[in-house]
Amino acid sequence: MTPSSDSLVNTNLPLRVLQVGAGGMGRTWLRTLLSHDRVELVGLADLDVARAKAALDETGAPDVPTARTLEELIDHVAADVVLDVTVPEAHHTVTMQALRRGLPVLGEKPLAASLAEALELVAASQAYGRLFMVSQSRRYDANLVAFRRLLRRLGRIGILTTQFFKAPRFGGFRDAMAHPLVLDMAIHSFDSARYLLGVDPVAVYCDEHNPAWSWYAGDAASTAIFEMADGSRYVYTGSWCSPGLETSWNAAWRASGEYGSAVWDGDSPPTLEVAEGADAGEETDDAEETVHPGIAGSLREFVHAVRTGSTPMGEAADNVLSLAMVHAAIESSRSRQRVVVADVLERAHAEALERATGEVRDVLASWTSLTPPG
Numbered sequence: 001m002t003p004s005s006d007s008l009v010n011t012n013l014p015l016r017v018l019q020v021g022a023g024g025m026g027r028t029w030l031r032t033l034l035s036h037d038r039v040e041l042v043g044l045a046d047l048d049v050a051r052a053k054a055a056l057d058e059t060g061a062p063d064v065p066t067a068r069t070l071e072e073l074i075d076h077v078a079a080d081v082v083l084d085v086t087v088p089e090a091h092h093t094v095t096m097q098a099l100r101r102g103l104p105v106l107g108e109k110p111l112a113a114s115l116a117e118a119l120e121l122v123a124a125s126q127a128y129g130r131l132f133m134v135s136q137s138r139r140y141d142a143n144l145v146a147f148r149r150l151l152r153r154l155g156r157i158g159i160l161t162t163q164f165f166k167a168p169r170f171g172g173f174r175d176a177m178a179h180p181l182v183l184d185m186a187i188h189s190f191d192s193a194r195y196l197l198g199v200d201p202v203a204v205y206c207d208e209h210n211p212a213w214s215w216y217a218g219d220a221a222s223t224a225i226f227e228m229a230d231g232s233r234y235v236y237t238g239s240w241c242s243p244g245l246e247t248s249w250n251a252a253w254r255a256s257g258e259y260g261s262a263v264w265d266g267d268s269p270p271t272l273e274v275a276e277g278a279d280a281g282e283e284t285d286d287a288e289e290t291v292h293p294g295i296a297g298s299l300r301e302f303v304h305a306v307r308t309g310s311t312p313m314g315e316a317a318d319n320v321l322s323l324a325m326v327h328a329a330i331e332s333s334r335s336r337q338r339v340v341v342a343d344v345l346e347r348a349h350a351e352a353l354e355r356a357t358g359e360v361r362d363v364l365a366s367w368t369s370l371t372p373p374g
């Protein structure tokens with residue numbers, strides 16, 4: 001998206017943030033906002049106002065105004081941007097309200113609860129000329145960035161694999177979701193795979209199932225094989241109910257390339273082994289890749305983008321392709337067929353056109369490519 005010049009917030013004052021959602025992740029965000037010297041928390045909305053007040057008391061900001069919804073808060077508090085940390089089902093409503101009011105949005109993953117809603121939000125960001133960025137916090141992990149540098153020394157990549165095995169008992173929305181692993185968690189790995197390989201997905205075979213001892217209502221285990229645009233394969237295997245020898249929250253990774261292989265356990269620095277006689281070149285230290293970890297990295301990139309008009313990594317028009325991997329995988333596991341990602345995007349686009357109205361619909365109708373313009 002090319003932001004209009006009136007959308008840039010380029011004063012020297014701290015960026016005024018309205019946060020929506022004060023649950024588990026919302027409280028983590030509050031601490032991050034309050035420790036950033038260039039932003040100011042000016043309001044917190046949550047359907048459960050008592051929860052919002054308790055979160056503010058806990059984080060040492062008891063005087064920040066609260067309300068049930070963004071709509072209730074937005075007219076009473078002067079703000080520059082909105083931070084959406086609500087449940088996935090609310091992302092569309094909250095982001096649409098903010099963009100329509102001319103406020104750029106930083107939203108938690110996933111971009112939206114469905115791919116059609118996601119495309120509608122990408123179009124809304126373009127229609128209203130306001131940035132919508134999704135916080136894919138894994139992209140700011142220094143070891144992931146280092147792993148990508150190692151991959152660049154392996155020549156062509158044949159296979160990239162992810163193993164994710166954890167056994168958390170969350171309670172709440174994840175326990176009731178139809179696809180808790182693929183929809184809520186695998187998005188991190190799928191997005192990281194696009195970042196690591198630097199190419200987009202073409203098609204996927206996926207199998208999901210729910211282990212007999214699972215405490216989740218939906219399928220909590222999955223294996224997906226993605227065919228990527230350069231012919232490489234990205235293979236993801238994971239389970240949410242896998243006690244013992246658990247992997248890192250960042251998963252465990254292996255890349256097999258032309259000149260050698262690289263591995264990363266998700267926590268320690270990654271390592272590389274180059275085949276004898278192969279010229280894998282020297283490791284480079286990209287100056288532009290200064291890393292601030294996790295959501296602090298997302299926040300920093302968002303603030304910079306809102307002030308300068310630069311395009312952040314998680315811009316919705318790009319991030320929608322990571323979400324498309326999720327929905328293509330789910331469709332494949334339902335149909336037990338190979339699913340082409342462009343077909344999934346095309347169907348979602350048709351659905352988005354039916355849902356959307358006004359200038360958002362006009363933008364959707366103007367797209368000539370299945371990949372929305374950035």
Ligand SMILES: NC(=O)c1ccc[n+]([C@@H]2O[C@H](COP(=O)([O-])OP(=O)(O)OC[C@H]3O[C@@H](n4cnc5c(N)ncnc54)[C@H](O)[C@@H]3O)[C@@H](O)[C@H]2O)c1
Binds near residue numbers: 046088110
């Ligand atoms: N990046 C990460 O590592 C990471 C980790 C955990 C969660 N998340 C994401 O963060 C988001 C929130 O997750 P969570 O674990 O905090 O969930 P949660 O259920 O603990 O909290 C969500 C909060 O949103 C509020 N809410 C829902 N709809 C609302 C609306 N329309 N207006 C105002 N408030 C509303 C709820 O009352 C609740 O307090 C999800 O999208 C989740 O996927 C990301």
